[in-house]
Amino acid sequence: MNENLAELYRMVEEQCKHYDKYERVFNGQTWNYHVLPVVKNSVRFARERGADAEVVEVAALFHDWANLVDFEKYSEVHHIASGELAEPILIKYGYSQEFIDKVKRCIFSHRGREVKEKISIEEVCLADADAMVHIENVFEIIIWRGMRGDTVEQANNFVKSKLARSFAKLSDYAKESIKEKYEAALKIFY
Numbered sequence: 001m002n003e004n005l006a007e008l009y010r011m012v013e014e015q016c017k018h019y020d021k022y023e024r025v026f027n028g029q030t031w032n033y034h035v036l037p038v039v040k041n042s043v044r045f046a047r048e049r050g051a052d053a054e055v056v057e058v059a060a061l062f063h064d065w066a067n068l069v070d071f072e073k074y075s076e077v078h079h080i081a082s083g084e085l086a087e088p089i090l091i092k093y094g095y096s097q098e099f100i101d102k103v104k105r106c107i108f109s110h111r112g113r114e115v116k117e118k119i120s121i122e123e124v125c126l127a128d129a130d131a132m133v134h135i136e137n138v139f140e141i142i143i144w145r146g147m148r149g150d151t152v153e154q155a156n157n158f159v160k161s162k163l164a165r166s167f168a169k170l171s172d173y174a175k176e177s178i179k180e181k182y183e184a185a186l187k188i189f190y
């Protein structure tokens with residue numbers, strides 16, 4: 001990994017800690033159980049499916065950036081704001097405008113409900129990776145709901161429907177790779 005990219009990893013990891021505090025979850029939880037696994041899944045999907053892995057990796061790093069900066073302000077528009085806020089950072093680190101535009105497009109369409117037809121394979125890789133992590137790390141979501149003060153019933157209902165929504169968002173390719181875990185995970189809910 002080149003030094004610039006390593007620096008971006010550190011920057012996002014630090015910002016995740018800010019969000020951990022806001023969410024009152026354990027220090028490192030957001031990075032270790034959401035952002036970093038999204039990056040890893042994205043890059044794996046990009047390699048397997050012939051997408052531009054560099055674009056996908058940077059997009060995955062910054063896909064929820066605006067939420068990490070200020071959740072209350074950006075949550076509803078974080079798919080737009082994350083790209084906008086990441087742009088000056090990426091310019092500073094020497095990325096070309098063409099590269100940045102591709103990153104922003106991926107970030108924009110990671111929010112499933114925004115774009116029904118994803119245009120590029122890079123966009124599909126990030127959206128798949130993001131939704132898949134909710135299934136892979138379902139345990140973290142249960143803990144998060146508990147820490148927020150949900151009752152057993154509230155957490156059960158929330159997480160169960162989140163799992164179903166995440167699975168429905170996936171491309172057929174990603175569905176195939178997570179199907180077994182998804183079906184197993186569903187069995188623990190009431």
Ligand SMILES: [Fe+2]
Binds near residue numbers: 063064110111
């Ligand atoms: Fe997001």
Ligand SMILES: [Fe+2]
Binds near residue numbers: 034063130
């Ligand atoms: Fe995300």
